[in-house]
Amino acid sequence: MHDAATRAVGREWTDVEREGAIATITLDRPPANAYTIACHAELVHAIDLLEADPRVRVVRLRSASPKFFSAGADLRDYAAGSVEARSALADAARRTCARIETSGLIFVAEIAGHALGGGLELALACDIRIASRAQYTLGLPEIALGLMPGNGGTQRLPRIVGRARAAELLLTGEPFTPEDALEWGLVTQLHDPIDFEERAALLARRISVAAPLALSATKRALQRGVDVDLERALEIEAGEGAHLVASADAAEGLAAFLEKRPPRFEGR
Numbered sequence: 071m072h073d074a075a076t077r078a079v080g081r082e083w084t085d086v087e088r089e090g091a092i093a094t095i096t097l098d099r100p101p102a103n104a105y106t107i108a109c110h111a112e113l114v115h116a117i118d119l120l121e122a123d124p125r126v127r128v129v130r131l132r133s134a135s136p137k138f139f140s141a142g143a144d145l146r147d148y149a150a151g152s153v154e155a156r157s158a159l160a161d162a163a164r165r166t167c168a169r170i171e172t173s174g175l176i177f178v179a180e181i182a183g184h185a186l187g188g189g190l191e192l193a194l195a196c197d198i199r200i201a202s203r204a205q206y207t208l209g210l211p212e213i214a215l216g217l218m219p220g221n222g223g224t225q226r227l228p229r230i231v232g233r234a235r236a237a238e239l240l241l242t243g244e245p246f247t248p249e250d251a252l253e254w255g256l257v258t259q260l261h262d263p264i265d266f267e268e269r270a271a272l273l274a275r276r277i278s279v280a281a282p283l284a285l286s287a288t289k290r291a292l293q294r295g296v297d298v299d300l301e302r303a304l305e306i307e308a309g310e311g312a313h314l315v316a317s318a319d320a321a322e323g324l325a326a327f328l329e330k331r332p333p334r335f336e337g338r
C-alpha cells in the first residue's frame with residue numbers, strides 16, 4: 071500500500087510504503103542502487119515524512135534489486151564531478167546516516183545483494199542488519215579506488231566487528247560474504263532467500279509492537295553509551311529510562327500484563 075503523501079518522494083530511488091507501525095523504504099535506482107546527492111536528499115526527505123507520522127515505529131530499508139542492496143556512490147557521476155561535487159556527495163551521504171542514527175525510529179537494513187562502499191555504510195548506520203544467504207558481497211572497496219570510506223565506515227565498522235577485523239577489511243578493501251558478516255556480528259540474522267522476506271517482516275513486527283518512547287530511549291542509550299566509560303554509560307541509561315517510568319505507555323504496559331491482555335501503546 072502506498073501512502074499518497076510519500077509517493078512523490080520516489081523520483082530518484084526511494085519508494086516508501088507504510089503498513090501500521092512499519093514503514094518500508096525500498097531503494098530502486100537500477101542497475102546498482104548507486105547513489106547521487108539527489109538520492110540522499112530524497113532519502114532524508116522520506117525519513118522526515120516517516121518521522122512526522124506518529125503511527126510509524128520501524129523502518130525496513132531494503133532494495134528492489136535482486137542483485138544489489140546498494141553499490142555505493144554512483145561512480146560514473148562521481149568521476150564526472152568536480153572535487154567540490156565529490157565532497158558534497160560525501161557530506162550528503164553522511165547527513166543521511168546521521169539522520170538514521172538520530173531518528174527515534176528503528177531502522178533495519180535488509181541486505182540481499184551487493185552492499186559496497188557507501189551502500190554498506192548506509193546499512194552500518196541502521197540499528198539492525200539482517201541478510202539473505204545468497205551470492206553477493208559486502209565490503210568497503212574505496213581503498214582500491216584511491217579513496218577511503220567517507221560515510222562513517224572507518225568509525226562504525228570497528229564498533230561493530232572490532233578494530234582488528236575492521237582494519238583488515240578497510241586496508242585491503244576486500245569484499246566478504248554474508249556468512250562472514252554473520253560470523254563477525256555485522257548482521258544478526260542470515261536466512262535462505264526463500265525465507266528472507268518472511269523473517270525480515272517478522273523481525274519488523276516484533277519491534278513494531280513495542281512502545282515508541284521505549285524504542286527511541288533504548289536506541290539513544292545504546293548509541294550514547296557505547297563510547298563512554300561504564301559509569302557514564304550507566305548514567306546515560308538511567309537518564310534515558312527516567313522519563314519512561316512516568317510515561318502513560320509504561321502504565322499501559324504494566325496494566326496490560328496484570329490484566330493479561332496485549333498493550334495498546336500510544337507513544338506518550
Ligand SMILES: CCCCCCCCCCCCC/C=C/C(=O)SCCNC(=O)CCNC(=O)[C@H](O)C(C)(C)COP(=O)(O)OP(=O)(O)OC[C@H]1O[C@@H](n2cnc3c(N)ncnc32)[C@H](O)[C@@H]1OP(=O)(O)O
Nearest residue numbers: 101102104141142143144145157160161184186187188220
Ligand atoms: C564536508 C566536506 C567533506 C570532504 C571530505 C570528503 C572525503 C571523503 C572521502 C571520499 C568519499 C568516497 C565516497 C565513495 C563511496 C563509494 O561508495 S565508492 C563506490 C564503492 N562501490 C564499488 O566499488 C562497487 C562497484 N561495483 C562493482 O564492483 C561491481 O558492480 C560488482 C558489485 C562486483 C558486481 O560486478 P558485476 O556482477 O560484474 O556487475 P557490474 O556489471 O559491475 O554492475 C552491473 C551494473 O551496475 C553498475 N554499477 C555497479 N556499481 C556501480 C557504482 N558504484 N556506480 C555506478 N554504477 C555501478 C555497473 O556499471 C553495471 O552497469 P551497466 O554496465 O550499465 O550494466
